[in-house]
Amino acid sequence: MDQPATQSSFSPRDPEWERRCRESFARQHYMRFIGGALTALAPGRCSVEVALKPELTQQRGFLHGGVTAALADTAAGFAAYSLMPAGSSPLTVEFKINLMAPAVGERFVATGQVVRGGRLLSIVDTEVFAVSGGRSKPIAKMLATLICMEGTPDRAAD
Amino acid sequence: MDQPATQSSFSPRDPEWERRCRESFARQHYMRFIGGALTALAPGRCSVEVALKPELTQQRGFLHGGVTAALADTAAGFAAYSLMPAGSSPLTVEFKINLMAPAVGERFVATGQVVRGGRLLSIVDTEVFAVSGGRSKPIAKMLATLICMEGTPDRAAD
Amino acid sequence: MDQPATQSSFSPRDPEWERRCRESFARQHYMRFIGGALTALAPGRCSVEVALKPELTQQRGFLHGGVTAALADTAAGFAAYSLMPAGSSPLTVEFKINLMAPAVGERFVATGQVVRGGRLLSIVDTEVFAVSGGRSKPIAKMLATLICMEGTPDRAAD
Amino acid sequence: MDQPATQSSFSPRDPEWERRCRESFARQHYMRFIGGALTALAPGRCSVEVALKPELTQQRGFLHGGVTAALADTAAGFAAYSLMPAGSSPLTVEFKINLMAPAVGERFVATGQVVRGGRLLSIVDTEVFAVSGGRSKPIAKMLATLICMEGTPDRAAD
Numbered sequence: 001m002d003q004p005a006t007q008s009s010f011s012p013r014d015p016e017w018e019r020r021c022r023e024s025f026a027r028q029h030y031m032r033f034i035g036g037a038l039t040a041l042a043p044g045r046c047s048v049e050v051a052l053k054p055e056l057t058q059q060r061g062f063l064h065g066g067v068t069a070a071l072a073d074t075a076a077g078f079a080a081y082s083l084m085p086a087g088s089s090p091l092t093v094e095f096k097i098n099l100m101a102p103a104v105g106e107r108f109v110a111t112g113q114v115v116r117g118g119r120l121l122s123i124v125d126t127e128v129f130a131v132s133g134g135r136s137k138p139i140a141k142m143l144a145t146l147i148c149m150e151g152t153p154d155r156a157a158d
Numbered sequence: 159m160d161q162p163a164t165q166s167s168f169s170p171r172d173p174e175w176e177r178r179c180r181e182s183f184a185r186q187h188y189m190r191f192i193g194g195a196l197t198a199l200a201p202g203r204c205s206v207e208v209a210l211k212p213e214l215t216q217q218r219g220f221l222h223g224g225v226t227a228a229l230a231d232t233a234a235g236f237a238a239y240s241l242m243p244a245g246s247s248p249l250t251v252e253f254k255i256n257l258m259a260p261a262v263g264e265r266f267v268a269t270g271q272v273v274r275g276g277r278l279l280s281i282v283d284t285e286v287f288a289v290s291g292g293r294s295k296p297i298a299k300m301l302a303t304l305i306c307m308e309g310t311p312d313r314a315a316d
Numbered sequence: 317m318d319q320p321a322t323q324s325s326f327s328p329r330d331p332e333w334e335r336r337c338r339e340s341f342a343r344q345h346y347m348r349f350i351g352g353a354l355t356a357l358a359p360g361r362c363s364v365e366v367a368l369k370p371e372l373t374q375q376r377g378f379l380h381g382g383v384t385a386a387l388a389d390t391a392a393g394f395a396a397y398s399l400m401p402a403g404s405s406p407l408t409v410e411f412k413i414n415l416m417a418p419a420v421g422e423r424f425v426a427t428g429q430v431v432r433g434g435r436l437l438s439i440v441d442t443e444v445f446a447v448s449g450g451r452s453k454p455i456a457k458m459l460a461t462l463i464c465m466e467g468t469p470d471r472a473a474d
Numbered sequence: 475m476d477q478p479a480t481q482s483s484f485s486p487r488d489p490e491w492e493r494r495c496r497e498s499f500a501r502q503h504y505m506r507f508i509g510g511a512l513t514a515l516a517p518g519r520c521s522v523e524v525a526l527k528p529e530l531t532q533q534r535g536f537l538h539g540g541v542t543a544a545l546a547d548t549a550a551g552f553a554a555y556s557l558m559p560a561g562s563s564p565l566t567v568e569f570k571i572n573l574m575a576p577a578v579g580e581r582f583v584a585t586g587q588v589v590r591g592g593r594l595l596s597i598v599d600t601e602v603f604a605v606s607g608g609r610s611k612p613i614a615k616m617l618a619t620l621i622c623m624e625g626t627p628d629r630a631a632d
Contacts, residue, residue, distance in 0.1 A: 030216060055187050055188060057188060059313055066224060066229070070224020089218070093461060094461055097253060098597050099252065115574070115612070116574045121409065141599070141617060143570060143572060154218065256459060258432045258439055273457060274416045299431060344538070345538075346530055346532060349530070372504055373502075374503075375498045376628065380502070381544070382547050386543065389539050412570035412571075413569060470534065
């Protein structure tokens with residue numbers, strides 16, 4: 001397959017990568033809906049977080065597994081997108097997530113790290129932590145595959 | 159491991175399975191938040207659906223992958239929970255989802271089917287369809303593992 | 317993404333698909349090594365099987381999970397390859413497998429069925445059964461993603 | 475769920491953990507069959523490796539994906555087993571593996587690291603590297619879930 005970037009050599013292919021990622025995140029209605037924020041961004045790495053709110057919980061009062069997955073998927077997506085060329089768009093092919101511990105906390109932080117950044121496919125390792133009173137505990141781990149759609153601007157058609 | 163029920167022999171262990179599932183679904187704040195509805199329920203099988211709304215979309219106007227995953231995870235959870243004994247609670251150990259096609263449609267239906275219903279672990283196969291103008295198209299497929307927490311009522315402590 | 321074939325409309329892109337698949341299988345040294353046989357082949361569908369032998373077991377005498385995975389991965393690969401164009405080659409991007417029951421049996425049959433056959437990506441659902449005395453029992457389920465490498469003949473360079 | 479050990483605090487529950495792991499590995503017929511060796515072992519961590527041989531290859535001359543998966547599954551299994559109590563046995567519930575690059579090399583090393591070591595469930599992160607002429611390159615990444623079977627000695631019945 002294509003020659004992937006290795007973890008120690010991630011350099012963005014688009015000098016405008018950071019502006020492009022932040023603008024794309026700002027267009028994610030769903031992230032705004034749940035109160036998600038992009039809190040860290042570097043080439044091949046991204047953190048997204050959300051505060052606990054009653055409307056994001058399941059029947060036992062923990063963060064819904066689907067919200068944990070959405071946070072992790074979003075962090076993975078922008079970690080991969082940061083390395084993609086101008087004019088392209090990331091698409092999640094698939095992901096697998098282990099919900100390792102009950103999602104109990106004041107806020108939740110997902111951090112995605114690209115482990116293979118190929119021209120076509122990216123593989124991203126993402127961890128989610130629950131934070132309470134300054135203490136942080138791992139609650140989930142995701143392994144995801146994304147594809148780079150070239151010539152597909154990352155926005156809805158006007 | 160424990161002797162699993164096979165797909166053709168699913169019979170609920172709790173005569174109150176249906177009431178218990180419907181009450182538990184009603185306590186899912188997050189499902190209410192996104193407008194999710196439980197639209198079909200049988201022993202070992204469950205469908206959950208949601209209508210497209212702008213606040214559930216990602217930057218390109220499709221249903222956010224995290225919402226697709228939440229729908230599928232919820233359908234899988236209630237499919238498994240329908241076969242669990244009274245006084246227990248389902249917990250998603252992990253799931254893997256393939257997002258097979260862009261989530262374009264008027265509404266989205268996830269249907270989970272238990273493929274192995276053991277005393278401790280359940281394995282559930284779930285498909286998600288996008289529906290538009292009466293036509294239905296598969297957009298995602300999930301394979302999930304759940305665990306039965308006995309002696310753990312499926313609700314938040316009062 | 318590309319327009320995928322749906323499950324009801326699988327027709328091979330290469331009239332020589334069957335010969336090509338059988339020749340490729342015959343070149344799999346590892347399948348010969350473990351005694352694997354291609355026992356069924358249709359467009360988008362493939363079965364591979366192996367008989368139990370002591371050298372394929374783990375410490376408790378069951379088929380090793382890695383052999384179960386290899387069987388399923390091979391069935392998935394040829395199910396996908398049957399739909400790919402001439403001159404191409406399938407590559408497994410990733411798979412997830414649930415080992416649902418102990419792999420106890422006389423022989424083991426993996427059957428892969430393409431659920432999405434795109435120009436670039438294929439998604440294959442595979443089940444593995446243990447067969448003993450004419451009775452068959454499901455022991456594993458796999459969900460896999462494969463990519464079509466065009467212009468890459470499916471053989472080692474001479 | 476049960477209180478898991480965190481990555482920094484792994485201490486074996488069985489003082490005989492190392493002997494028990496090495497004896498169990500020695501009973502794996504399949505590892506002997508492919509020439510696999512246990513090359514590193516610590517509480518919560520294990521490496522297994524194999525040299526390239528023609529009989530372990532697929533049709534293009536690379537290590538068969540099923541062998542890569544078997545190596546990674548075995549490393550994950552012993553990483554988890556090292557933390558389990560006496561008289562128990564590890565069982566792989568499921569795993570997901572990304573085959574990130576062609577498996578080209580002289581030998582292949584899989585290293586599993588427990589990321590959550592619960593009383594019942596263990597989650598293990600495993601990487602596989604190809605080694606050639608002293609250089610090492612990542613070729614696969616696995617995320618696996620294992621269950622501890624208490625009261626089930628890790629061996630075939632006599």
